[in-house]
Amino acid sequence: MLTFFRIVKFAFATVWRNVWLSFATTLVMFLALFMVTVLILLNVLATGALEVVQDKVDLSVYFVSDATTEEVNVVRTQLQSRSDVNTITYISKEQALKDFEERHSDNPLIQSALDELENPLQPSLIVKANTPDQYSAISEFLTSEQFSGVIEDVNLDDNRQIVEKLTSTTGILSQLAVWVSLLFTIIAVLITFNTIRLAIYTQKDEISVMKLVGATRTLIRMPLVLAAAFYAVVAAALSTALLFPVVNYIGPRANAFLGEVTVDIESYFFDNFWLIFLAQFTFAVVLAVVSSSIAMRRYLKK
């Protein structure tokens, strides 16, 4: 216990008496951590945006005007049995008219035309697939011979092509983001490792003197490892603290940029706050402890 307290005391003395080195090491670790975390958050933002965009694609199945509810239900049941279909929404003739009127409530011309006509709209099904690339197969299935008497038209959303392009582009971007994040993580690890190695290097003479006086490896190593862990804790705390204003700044602007597509990065951050902090904390502490242990090994062996 006495040795433990002395180790802790020596660790804090190391931090305090090398204040500039401690500051520089903590700063580098903080920047490395912050960079990687921001990249991961941007990844979350991009993935969320992609999901929202993908969710906007659907397939509309328009039935002939005189199609009965039973005929619609047959198609519906067959669609439900398909594994690539996610959801099916039925819109009756009456519902379709109501929605149309609501959409054009500010257009008196359309309103007066509708008053004079009998309901010209058809019953329909809105089909959502699991992934955008499954729409073609569903469309082919619905346009087959067996439904020709019931289904008048199968209409993929006008945005489908744009969305498909976006999907493939975003897919590439997502993969790229993963690789970039990985690359930056490696850079962050190397920078942190070298910073700590440099910090230990400045102590190499002290290490050799301690050995000459008869200090055990534990008494030499542990204060320096603890000091490195302390830098890591402070760096993780600083990084998490700075994420608050960054997320507050990025969140609304990202949503404004994406228009209708809204991804709540702020909620994501606050919902996963402890996870983010703990992940940074663990990453930084493990890195610091491993780096300092490796860096010290050569001086302890001499």
Next chain:
Amino acid sequence: MAEPKPKTTIKLKAKDTSPKAQKSSSGPTVRTGRKPRAIPKKGEPLIVAEYLSKAFGKDAFALDDVSLEIREGEFVSLVGRSGAGKSTLTNMIIGEERLTEGRLFVNGWNVSLLKRRHIPFFRRQIGVVFQDFKLLSRKTVFENVAFALVVRGAPHKQIMEDVPRMLALVGLAGKEERFPHELSGGEKQRVAIARAFVHRPKLLVADEPTGNLDALYAWEIIEVLLKINELGTTVLLATHDRDIVNRLHRRVITLDGGRLIRDQEVGEYVL
């Protein structure tokens, strides 16, 4: 970590001076294990070197076939020109350098067989002073001296009592809170001596302790070493300072070209 315990004890026969007999001799009463036995009586061998050699390459020897014995309570000067092998021998004695041939026993430890993990425990039983002081630059004077007790797991109370006493002995009372860079060369060496002696070792090895000091400071350091020797600690002083050796009138061992060429009970610097 618990202090290592002794493993075996080797009893030696009466010393035979013939080289053959010396070759077969197993040295003084020593343990190849860890903890030294009960304190030996005054005058017992503290350092026994048998045919010590340190080779660099095939034919280059830093130390060549050196045998000597230093007893408890002695003050021995180890002299010789630069490159004579003084530092090699002192480094071997403190377990900092491995020997190529021969056997070396220090304070009951067989240094030739010393394992790396036992070195800290061995070092805690001797005191070492270097020419370049080797102080911990980021620790105060008090902390530097206290560190020698901390590594031994000494309690706080003992540290608070022994360190000021030791600093007073070397004439540094009142300078406890200074850092090494705030001290003169002589003061730094006094701190180093205080650190080497605070745990009252049986052996203090001083390798050129006056090498970086002017004559006045140098003799002050020697006086501190003499005071320590009077308290019962064996002092091995490696130096090439002729004046100091001649003023001491103590035992002088002379090395030249890695070989022991002279061993005088009350000697002078003759080279």
